Amino acid sequence: MIKPRTKTPELTINLVNDTKWSLSDQKPENFTRLVVYRGKYCPICKKYLQTIQKHIKAFSEKGVNVIAISSDSEKRAKATYEEWKVKDLPIGYNFPITDARTWGLAISKGIKEEPEEFIEPALFLIRPDQTLYTSSIQTMPFARPEIEDLLKSIDFIIKEAYPARGEA
Template structure:
């Protein structure tokens, strides 16, 4: 009886140790590698086998692959709230930046990897968020604000693909007025709304668009960026990112409002911004404490919006390659 109890206890301890050891190995792998694609698989799962075959054939220069066993690595799965096999997850600096379930088409798997772990704009933005050290209380306030915007349904009401553009005249950083309808006479316009030069994600986006400006022009597009920051603040943004395209100042978000993009910060979110040293009154020159959600449009010469990207999550931005594709579709 004692021998049986000893053996049972010993085996249980071995199993527990194996689980802990497995979890530690996974966590060490994530710590060691900046960008990781996690494939949660099971030997009995047909879609997992298809995924594994496709992933094994891909070039993995921009990331490392980590295979996680759905039947054995339970501690890691529980900790990360993973309840299904056939799951792909992206991790940057040990933090999850995306997940997708059950995709077995090569183009979709490649698309997920490129967006989350490749050299895409979104991968860079996700990496920036993963590397940020925002206090938990502030992060919760910001996430709650995003959830409330999602629930508000504002994106569904905003201007989007298929709608007609709204004309406007706004000053650039030199005080010169720029009229959208006049620009359209010269060809399609890429119109992007950003929050301000104080936003690290906006700066990453603006810099990426500058890097792709030649491609935009080659595809026939003219780039205009609009934000509620003052012309002086916009000038700083231009200098900081070495921007060569139009940056326009939309005082009190008058134009962004016509596109359905504006929201007012809650008092809780306002206090978070102030604690971070982000004073929108100083940046914008007014006390409205309003911002546009990030949005990018491609508008053809006839004034129709042929491409739109809108998201209440301020880290999500339109990919340059998608903008180029939209421009090329007009040829």
Template sequence: MKKLILTLLVVTAFISCKKEVTDAPKEIITAKPTIDYSGAGMDTTLIPRGLNVGDAAPEIIVTTAENKKIALSEYYKKQAVVIIFYRGFWCPVCNKHLSEFAEKSKLIEATGAKLIAITSESYDNVSKTKEQTGANFTIISDIDGSIRNAFDVNFKVTEDYQAIIQDKFQVSIAETNANKQAELPVPATFIIDKNGKIIYKQFNPDYKIRASVDDILNNLPK
């Protein structure tokens, strides 16, 4: 009898424990995606984050290809402004992206918005970009890096990545840039409304991921 009672107690305890485990809430753990900064050539000493939606557009002066200085506010006080950053004429992904905008820029302009591309490359190299992509919109060379820094998209390029670009495209990133520094922008996109507020942001250190024309059209102010 004692053995029977002991057996029943053990079985009851086992069933009770099993039920507690079964009824316990399940914790779903999902790993956060890691960013391959090295793959993008980014020196991680100072990682850019980009301005955010709701931030005021920076008060900056841009220098045109004609060496004319214009405040960014002169653009957006009249119309919404789409700012896209790209790396340089040597970047196939940039060229493909800019070619799409060259084909569809009129769709953006038809809404009353202004499209401006900003790059670290010199104006001599901007000419190469225009030849390769058919870009028919404003492109600004960020001569001293002040625009990239103001939008918090600028980063220093690792020596390893510089060597990769040199080997693959026979191009020195530093030499193609206006300020002769091995720096690049994260290829980000911002939309600024007529109040000078950022209302859209696409920012990804992975240079292959960019805002499309449709993304921009869907987020322009009505």
């Protein structure tokens, strides 16, 4: 587990628009919101990413860059981007399971239509200096923080200059 106020691992990932995204290249005014989703086969992830898409302008107005990543293949990620209609949300793919473990993420073995192994959902709010502000790591696709609540929390954090907690 990465503790708040400590530097996160470097992350460089391919995007569905045929570019590369690196965490160290991000220069948001306030934060980078890293969203890890299970993959194209997950209907709950679809709804979650579509809700983020609906609020992407609000994140931007708060000085927050957003990216969503999964261990899906390029083909599946590009299909996700097109079919889920998340045109303003950068989508990264082929996030290695070994790197996911470095980030402290939960890994599941597939059942039914799922891949053999995949990464469970997580949210990270990362400061411009690449230190972790907060994280929410799931072991299931359920019970993720609501996007509207996250936006309100970001307002509070910025207004009150509220420090990252959980570092002790």
